[in-house]
Amino acid sequence: MEKRKVPFFNYQALFAQHEQEFIGLITDVCRRGAYILQRDLQEFESSLASFIGAKHVIGVADGTNALSIGLLAMGIGAGDEVIVPSHTYIASASSIHSVGAVPVLADCGADHLIDPSSVETLITRKTKAIMPVHLNGRTCTMDPLLVLAAKYGLQIIEDAAQAVGSRYNGQYAGTFGSIGTYSFYPAKILGCFGDGGAVVTNSDVLAEKVAQLHDHGRNKDGLVVCWGTNSRLDNLQAAILSWKLKSLNQTLERRRAIARRYHDGLSVIDDLTLPPAPREPDEKDGHFDVYQNYELESGRRDSLRAYLQEQGIGTLIQWGGRAVHQFKELGFKGSHLPATERLFQRCFMLPMHNALSDADVDYVIECVQGFYKV
Numbered sequence: 001m002e003k004r005k006v007p008f009f010n011y012q013a014l015f016a017q018h019e020q021e022f023i024g025l026i027t028d029v030c031r032r033g034a035y036i037l038q039r040d041l042q043e044f045e046s047s048l049a050s051f052i053g054a055k056h057v058i059g060v061a062d063g064t065n066a067l068s069i070g071l072l073a074m075g076i077g078a079g080d081e082v083i084v085p086s087h088t089y090i091a092s093a094s095s096i097h098s099v100g101a102v103p104v105l106a107d108c109g110a111d112h113l114i115d116p117s118s119v120e121t122l123i124t125r126k127t128k129a130i131m132p133v134h135l136n137g138r139t140c141t142m143d144p145l146l147v148l149a150a151k152y153g154l155q156i157i158e159d160a161a162q163a164v165g166s167r168y169n170g171q172y173a174g175t176f177g178s179i180g181t182y183s184f185y186p187a188k189i190l191g192c193f194g195d196g197g198a199v200v201t202n203s204d205v206l207a208e209k210v211a212q213l214h215d216h217g218r219n220k221d222g223l224v225v226c227w228g229t230n231s232r233l234d235n236l237q238a239a240i241l242s243w244k245l246k247s248l249n250q251t252l253e254r255r256r257a258i259a260r261r262y263h264d265g266l267s268v269i270d271d272l273t274l275p276p277a278p279r280e281p282d283e284k285d286g287h288f289d290v291y292q293n294y295e296l297e298s299g300r301r302d303s304l305r306a307y308l309q310e311q312g313i314g315t316l317i318q319w320g321g322r323a324v325h326q327f328k329e330l331g332f333k334g335s336h337l338p339a340t341e342r343l344f345q346r347c348f349m350l351p352m353h354n355a356l357s358d359a360d361v362d363y364v365i366e367c368v369q370g371f372y373k374v
């Protein structure tokens with residue numbers, strides 16, 4: 001087997017695939033001097049809204065701002081608690097902290113996503129909302145969470161930073177709750193050339209509030225009607241995102257084909273726990289996963305990762321290897337989340353991006369098989 005390099009991610013290769021188109025887009029926007037709140041942004045917001053079947057999309061500065069502005073618009077603040085999984089990026093929890101509310105950390109289930117039974121045990125009189133996080137391009141199983149929200153009168157704000165295009169029972173991630181949020185961080189499935197994010201909602205009232213909050217509290221006439229901030233999505237980034245959105249379905253299909261290839265090659269290895277395989281094309285219900293990450297589990301994780309590194313293959317553990325409640329400096333001393341703690345001794349991610357060739361994927365598979373001597 002010929003040795004090759006398969007980096008965990010490859011920004012340069014992804015740019016090179018469409019360099020001329022990108023330069024053309026940037027030149028066009030700059031020649032028009034169209035930088036802030038311009039046509040390309042409006043076009044992107046409305047095409048993303050129709051793609052996911054939502055009424056409103058508002059571009060914001062990044063996925064973290066999308067969450068904090070969403071929480072503010074929902075009226076969440078001091079004295080409130082919001083339940084969020086501990087297996088998430090710190091941004092989910094810090095957005096809650098930033099509006100003065102308290103993030104309460106839930107355990108995860110076998111699918112690595114928020115466990116509804118853990119959520120129910122954490123609900124108190126102060127709980128105002130649940131923040132499901134659709135990690136790894138998989139929409140949480142929303143039914144039990146929607147049942148809990150209705151039973152206890154809670155709102156839902158979805159962190160769909162990793163799940164643009166993912167669906168559950170035909171409905172897009174980000175469109176189940178009062179508010180959903182996306183991130184266009186460069187390594188995300190729909191990534192721009194810097195920071196970017198969006199807020200999604202079907203509510204006219206929330207959309208108007210978010211629009212004001214992200215542009216200095218100004219209304220449509222430019223008059224200041226509340227305190228706000230500057231958190232706008234650059235028009236230049238929106239132009240790039242609009243262009244990428246046109247081929248998003250192909251992007252997702254390629255990721256799903258890579259996941260299928262990994263699944264077929266690795267499911268023979270007993271020590272590995274793989275993410276669910278992509279559902280068959282004729283299946284309509286259930287999960288439509290888009291594989292922002294290929295996060296798997298191994299009982300020999302650390303030696304497997306070291307071996308793959310020697311073979312030229314980059315792997316990563318999410319969040320630097322720690323769930324949110326394990327960052328001791330943040331003061332979550334009491335939390336004991338057994339499923340999350342076990343997962344963080346076992347989980348890591350294989351390369352998953354749109355510059356991977358089938359030969360790259362096969363090389364990764366052969367090396368993992370080589371480690372296990374299959």
Ligand SMILES: *Cc1c(COP(=O)(O)O)cnc(C)c1O
Binds near residue numbers: 159195197
């Ligand atoms: C990337 C990410 C965010 C935040 O996105 P930024 O655009 O980097 O602010 C939030 N939550 C999750 C789960 C993410 O992966």
